[in-house]
Amino acid sequence: MPVARPEPQEPRVIAHLDLDCFYVQVEQRRNPALRGQPTAVVQYNDWKGGGLIAVSYEARKFGVKRSMRGDEAKNVCPGINLVQVPVSRDKADLNVYRNAGSEVVVAILSTKGKCERASIDEVYLDLTDAAKEMHLESPPESSESIFEEATKSNILDLPSDVGDREENVKAWLCRADANYQDKLLACGAILVAQLRVKVLEETQFTCSAGIAHNKMLAKLVSGMHKPAQQTVVPSSSVQDFLASLPVKKMKQLGGKLGSSLQDDLGVETVGDLLGFTEEKLQEYYGVNTGTWLWKTARGISGEEVEDRLLPKSHVCGKTFPGPKALKNNSSVKSWLDKLCEELSERIQSDLSCNKRVAQTLTLHARASKENEGNSMKKFPSKSCPLRYGTGKIQEDAMKLFESGLHDFWGSRNAGWSITSLSVTASKIFDIPSGTNSILKYIKGRSSDASSAILDSSSTPESTPSVDNKLYMTPVHEERCESSSMKEDCDNSNSAKQCSSIEGKGLPKKLPKVQGAGSILKFLSQSQPGQHEKRNFDGLICSHQGPESSSGASEAEQHGRDNINTAVVHSSGSGDTWMLNVEDIDPAVVGELPLEIQREIQGWIRPLKQATPKKRGSTISSYFSPARR
DNA sequence: ACGGGTACCACG
DNA sequence: TCGTGGTAC
Numbered sequence: 001m002p003v004a005r006p007e008p009q010e011p012r013v014i015a016h017l018d019l020d021c022f023y024v025q026v027e028q029r030r031n032p033a034l035r036g037q038p039t040a041v042v043q044y045n046d047w048k049g050g051g052l053i054a055v056s057y058e059a060r061k062f063g064v065k066r067s068m069r070g071d072e073a074k075n076v077c078p079g080i081n082l083v084q085v086p087v088s089r090d091k092a093d094l095n096v097y098r099n100a101g102s103e104v105v106v107a108i109l110s111t112k113g114k115c116e117r118a119s120i121d122e123v124y125l126d127l128t129d130a131a132k133e134m135h136l137e138s139p140p141e142s143s144e145s146i147f148e149e150a151t152k153s154n155i156l157d158l159p160s161d162v163g164d165r166e167e168n169v170k171a172w173l174c175r176a177d178a179n180y181q182d183k184l185l186a187c188g189a190i191l192v193a194q195l196r197v198k199v200l201e202e203t204q205f206t207c208s209a210g211i212a213h214n215k216m217l218a219k220l221v222s223g224m225h226k227p228a229q230q231t232v233v234p235s236s237s238v239q240d241f242l243a244s245l246p247v248k249k250m251k252q253l254g255g256k257l258g259s260s261l262q263d264d265l266g267v268e269t270v271g272d273l274l275g276f277t278e279e280k281l282q283e284y285y286g287v288n289t290g291t292w293l294w295k296t297a298r299g300i301s302g303e304e305v306e307d308r309l310l311p312k313s314h315v316c317g318k319t320f321p322g323p324k325a326l327k328n329n330s331s332v333k334s335w336l337d338k339l340c341e342e343l344s345e346r347i348q349s350d351l352s353c354n355k356r357v358a359q360t361l362t363l364h365a366r367a368s369k370e371n372e373g374n375s376m377k378k379f380p381s382k383s384c385p386l387r388y389g390t391g392k393i394q395e396d397a398m399k400l401f402e403s404g405l406h407d408f409w410g411s412r413n414a415g416w417s418i419t420s421l422s423v424t425a426s427k428i429f430d431i432p433s434g435t436n437s438i439l440k441y442i443k444g445r446s447s448d449a450s451s452a453i454l455d456s457s458s459t460p461e462s463t464p465s466v467d468n469k470l471y472m473t474p475v476h477e478e479r480c481e482s483s484s485m486k487e488d489c490d491n492s493n494s495a496k497q498c499s500s501i502e503g504k505g506l507p508k509k510l511p512k513v514q515g516a517g518s519i520l521k522f523l524s525q526s527q528p529g530q531h532e533k534r535n536f537d538g539l540i541c542s543h544q545g546p547e548s549s550s551g552a553s554e555a556e557q558h559g560r561d562n563i564n565t566a567v568v569h570s571s572g573s574g575d576t577w578m579l580n581v582e583d584i585d586p587a588v589v590g591e592l593p594l595e596i597q598r599e600i601q602g603w604i605r606p607l608k609q610a611t612p613k614k615r616g617s618t619i620s621s622y623f624s625p626a627r628r
Numbered sequence: 629a630c631g632g633g634t635a636c637c638a639c640g
Numbered sequence: 641t642c643g644t645g646g647t648a649c
Contacts, residue, residue, distance in 0.1 A: 001637090001638055001639075001646080002637085002638080002647095003637085003638070018649095022649095043631095043632065043633085044632080047629075048629090051630095051631050051632060052631075053631075053632070053633085053649095066631070066649090067631045068631085069631085085632095085633095091633090092632070092633065094633070094634080118635090118636090118649095119634085119635065119636090119648080119649060120634080120635085120649080121649080122649080251647085251648075252646090252647070252648090253647095254647070254648070255646060255647055255648085256645095256646070256647090257646085257647090288638085288639095289638095311634090311635070311636095312635080312636070313634090313635070313636085314634090314635095315633075315634050315635070316633090316634090317632085317633060317634075318632085318633080319630075319632065319633080321629050321630055321632095322629040322630085323629080324629090360642095362642095362643090378644080380643070380644090381642090381643060381644075382642095382643085383642070383643080419630085420630095420632095420633095422633085422634085424634095424635095
């Protein structure tokens with residue numbers, strides 16, 4: 001349910017940019033022969049010609065719509081070009097479109113002001129500062145000429161089909177008697193026009209845009225005149241514009257909430273909403289949504305443009321409709337493996353390009369029961385800490401699946417069918433970039449790095465940043481037939497494979513670590529493999545190393561040298577954890593042999609978010625494949 | 629046999 | 641916190 005945000009008192013200038021039929025444009029750039037042709041992008045053409053996911057404006061004239069199958073499109077538009085989405089690992093691979101979307105963000109980045117990547121083909125901008133600056137230094141009203149693309153704007157107030165449109169627009173943009181807000185919007189319109197031209201020059205992509213005082217209105221009109229046009233919403237036009245607008249057109253009201261407004265309150269247009277007091281709306285929809293509706297009806301929205309260029313999560317999924325449904329563990333496993341492979345590639349790429357790590361792995365599935373009944377029961381989603389490395393992700397995802405299947409289906413082992421699977425990497429954090437690196441210490445390259453750490457960790461209370469530099473990963477319990485486990489597998493089947501379905505084999509949540517700085521110090525000072533132990537706030541810590549004979553088996557088991565790994569035993573919970581303490585200095589990590597890099601990437605995990613830092617993420621290379 | 633594959637948000 | 645549900649493109 002939507003929620004209202006406190007709105008800034010100062011008027012803002014917000015733009016929403018939207019690439020026109022984006023996937024089609026990407027394909028047209030790749031194959032210019034498609035330009036100007038009726039074209040659509042389809043995925044999986046084996047069933048009824050595949051599903052359309054983008055349609056060119058030439059094809060739309062024939063009535064071709066998204067949601068059609070390729071065959072239908074051919075029927076209404078025989079000359080249509082159908083381009084297929086690339087496939088890898090037997091699933092759609094959207095990377096080329098993601099990369100193209102990044103290009104656009106890059107082109108926009110030079111903009112002064114906040115930029116929010118809202119989706120693969122949409123961006124919000126907060127141009128308030130830039131507009132104010134233009135208003136001060138080169139206001140349109142005192143310019144001799146107006147940027148031409150800006151004069152093609154659509155101004156909501158202006159009748160669009162009267163007289164010389166461009167002259168009218170120019171006059172509006174230059175109005176000396178306008179209020180301050182409208183003058184800022186005029187500046188915003190010019191800025192956006194320039195930006196759109198820049199995007200076109202640098203990427204060959206056209207886009208449409210909306211310019212308004214808030215995100216909601218900007219988004220609402222960005223698609224109003226398409227393609228390759230922009231629309232401005234002066235505050236004076238908001239009321240009339242919204243009054244006749246069908247509620248369903250509003251973002252957030254396109255679904256059940258909008259239907260409820262229609263069916264339960266008889267509200268057809270946004271204007272109809274004005275007849276309800278805030279209290280009344282709250283009665284129906286709760287405090288938050290009620291207030292949001294009340295404000296929305298008045299064109300009020302305080303939602304801020306976030307300063308974010310990168311996605312918050314990565315999802316790889318696939319559906320298995322009808323006869324393609326998966327009905328046994330091995331087919332699930334092979335698909336899950338493919339999905340995890342792709343996911344692993346994408347988070348590795350995110351790591352090496354953007355210095356970000358994902359913390360949580362989630363598995364979603366849709367399942368139906370075989371014999372009809374189509375019981376409403378849903379397959380539960382499950383998540384666990386994310387361990388880097390394709391194999392680990394695959395293992396964990398399969399365990400998550402088994403755990404979910406157990407909830408869904410009990411201990412039976414047949415009769416279900418899976419119609420969709422997806423794996424998500426989320427809770428992504430920037431890795432704090434530090435100059436100190438325990439890695440340097442470990443490598444024996446530089447001693448100031450370690451002493452710098454020791455210096456700070458010797459006064460932990462004054463340097464909370466030390467905690468931010470502790471990265472840890474739990475020991476993974478490989479064996480689920482651990483003797484301590486109760487024999488609760490009700491299945492007479494002797495295969496014990498199912499005993500992990502309770503989720504026991506999954507990586508566990510990390511315990512809270514106090515005094516992390518001290519552990520760091522201990523690790524730095526102690527010799528690996530000497531079995532010296534320390535107690536840190538209930539965590540018994542020993543420093544493991546390759547020389548440690550007793551540690552060798554465990555080290556081998558986990559396939560890594562434990563040179564800077566602490567084994568920590570929690571007397572409270574009885575859990576054992578392997579802590580890997582790294583202050584990741586990307587430059588240093590980058591110099592290491594690739595296998596080592598890979599291992600390190602598998603270890604790191606932020607304990608908590610570091611101080612709000614704005615490090616420049618290199619979005620330009622975000623989706624390029626990880627270096628090999 | 630579903631518009632697929634993603635993404636984000638709010639709520640309990 | 642995690643898991644669910646809704647919405648959008």
